[in-house]
Amino acid sequence: MDRDVLIHLPVILSVARCRGFAAAAKDLGMSASAVSHAVKTVEDRLGLPLFARTTRTVSLTDWGMDFINTVAPAYLEISEAMERVQVAQGQVSGLLRINMPYLSLHKTITPVIKELHRRHPKLTVELFADNAMTDIIADRFDAGIRLGGMIAQDMVTVRLAPPFRWVVVGSPDYLATRGTPKSIEDLKHHTCISYRMTSSGRVYQWELMQDDVEIRVETSISMVVNTGQFAIELALDGIGLAYMAEPSISEPLRDGRLVQVLPETSSMESGLFLYFTRSAGRTPKLRAFIDTAREVLKL
Helix, strand or coil: CCHHHHHCHHHHHHHHHHCCHHHHHHHHCCCHHHHHHHHHHHHHHHCCCCEEECCCCEEECHHHHHHHHHHHHHHHHHHHHHHHHHHHCCCCCEEEEEEECHHHHHHHHHHHHHHHHHHCCCEEEEEEECCCCCCCCCCCCCEEEEEHHHCCCCCEEEECCCCEEEEEEECHHHHHHHCCCCCHHHHHHCCEEEEECCCCCCECCEEEEECCEEEEECCCEEEEECCHHHHHHHHHCCCCEEEEEHHHHHHHHHCCCCEEECHHHCEEECCEEEEECCCHHHCHHHHHHHHHHHHHHCC
16 A cells, blocks of 8 residues: 555545545644645545645545545544554543533533543543534534434434423512513513524524423513523523523522522423434444443433
8 A cells, every 4th residue: 555645544534524625724733735735645646636626615526535435434444443452451542522502511511521531531522512403423523412302313312411491580680670470471571581593593482381281482582692601691680581491500590699480381301412323332432421421420
C-alpha cells in the first residue's frame, strides 16, 4: 500500500464528511493549506480527482464516492480494533461526541462526565448543547440526548433521567402583583414567557392537562426566548410565568423563589434518554459512557 495515501486517509475522510476544506481543517486541528496539500497528494498518487471544487462547494466525484465507500468502513474497523486493544489494557481513548439539549447539562450530565474523566483520562468528550432536532449521524455525533418522544424508533436508547412533570411557575413578586391564575383561561391575562423552537422557528404551545386530556395552549406572546435558562432567569426576576421541566427548577421551587401555579394542569414527560445507532453502541468509548452513566445515575 502507498504510504502517502495511507497517512492522509483521515484527511480525505474528514473533507468528505465535512464537505469542505476549511471545515475539515477545523475538525482536524490543521491549517486549510495542509488539508489541501494532503488531498492533492492522494489525488496525485491515485491519478484521479476525488473532489470537485468550486468557489463555494466541495463535493465527491464518482471516483471519490467509490473510494470513500470502500475505505471508510475499513478505516472504522481499524479504529475500533485499536480501541479494543486499548480497552484490553484498561484504557479508553479517542473522541466521544454527544449532542444534547441545554436542559440535560447540569444535574444529569455533569456528574457523569466528572466520573468518566476520572476513569478514562485519555478519552476526549465533546458536549454540544443545542435544542434543534439534530441528525446525529449526518453531523458525526456518537450519540444524542433527547426527550423520549423525540427519538426515532430505529435508535437504541438508554434512560438517563426518570419521568418528570412540566409545570407552570412564577415568582412570588409576580404573583403578588398580577395575581395567581385559577384556570387555563386565566393565562390569557398574564405575561407568559414563550419558547421559540430552534428547528422549526415556531413558538412552542404549552401542553397542559384539562379534565385528564392533554391540550395545547397558545399563550400570549409578550416574551419569547430560545433557551430554558433564559426563561428561568426571567421568571425569577418577576417578568412572567414560565412553563418548565420540574427538574430544571427544583432548587428555586424548594427555596420559594418560584411557585408552581395550576398544579392540576401539569403534564408528564417520559424522561431523558441517550440514543445512538446499534453500531455506535458497540464502540468502547460509548460503552464506557453508558456504564459510567448507569452507575452514577443509578438507573
